[in-house]
Amino acid sequence: MKLHADHLLDRLTRGGVLLTSKAGDTINTMTIGWGSISEYWGKNVLIVPVRKSRYTHDLLEESDNFTVSVPKYNEIAKKIGYCGANSGRDVDKFKECKFTAKPAKSVDTPIIGEAYLHYECRIIAKIDMNESHMSEAIIKNWYSGSDFHTLYFGEVVECYITD
Numbered sequence: 001m002k003l004h005a006d007h008l009l010d011r012l013t014r015g016g017v018l019l020t021s022k023a024g025d026t027i028n029t030m031t032i033g034w035g036s037i038s039e040y041w042g043k044n045v046l047i048v049p050v051r052k053s054r055y056t057h058d059l060l061e062e063s064d065n066f067t068v069s070v071p072k073y074n075e076i077a078k079k080i081g082y083c084g085a086n087s088g089r090d091v092d093k094f095k096e097c098k099f100t101a102k103p104a105k106s107v108d109t110p111i112i113g114e115a116y117l118h119y120e121c122r123i124i125a126k127i128d129m130n131e132s133h134m135s136e137a138i139i140k141n142w143y144s145g146s147d148f149h150t151l152y153f154g155e156v157v158e159c160y161i162t163d
C-alpha cells in the first residue's frame with residue numbers, strides 16, 4: 001500500500017489535516033497538526049494525538065476507527081482553521097463547512113469528499129500521555145492546564161487519492 005507519507009507529513013506541519021470520527025449517528029471532524037505514520041507491529045500505522053478536552057476524544061473513545069483527510073494545498077485553508085477553532089459540541093462542522101461525508105471503503109467513519117488524500121484507520125492501540133516521563137519544558141510549554149493528549153494508533157486499512 002502506498003502511504004504518501006511525505007505528503008501527509010508536509011500538510012500536517014503546514015496548515016493541518018482533518019481527523020474525522022463517528023460514534024453512533026454523530027460525525028465530527030477536527031484539525032490536527034501533529035501525527036506520524038510508520039510501521040509498528042508489522043502494520044502500517046497512523047498515530048493521531050488528541051487532547052482529552054476535544055469532542056473528538058469523546059467520540060474516539062466510543063469508536064474503533066477514524067479517517068484522516070488531506071485537503072488540496074490551500075484549497076480549504078479557511079475551513080481547516082474553522083475546524084481547529086470550533087468544537088463539534090457547539091457546531092455541526094460538516095454543515096458549516098459544507099463538507100460531504102462520503103462513505104469510506106472499509107470503516108464506518110466517512111471521509112471528507114472535498115479532500116483528495118484519504119486514510120481509513122482501525123484503532124489498534126492507544127496511549128494516554130502523562131507527565132511521568134516528560135521533560136519539564138514540554139509540560140510547561142504544552143500542558144500547563146494538564147489536558148494531555150491521547151495517542152491513537154490507527155492501522156491504515158485503506159489509503160487512496162480521489163479526483
Ligand SMILES: Cc1cc2nc3c(=O)[nH]c(=O)nc-3n(C[C@H](O)[C@H](O)[C@H](O)COP(=O)(O)O)c2cc1C
Pocket residue numbers: 015016028029030031032033034035049050051053054055056057080081083084085086087088089
Ligand atoms: C493547525 C491546528 C492544529 C491542531 N492540532 C491539534 C492536534 O494535533 N491535537 C489536538 O488535540 N488538537 C489540535 N488542534 C485543536 C483542535 O483542532 C480544536 O481544539 C478543535 O476545535 C477540536 O474540535 P472538537 O472539539 O470538535 O474535537 C489543532 C488546531 C489547529 C488550528
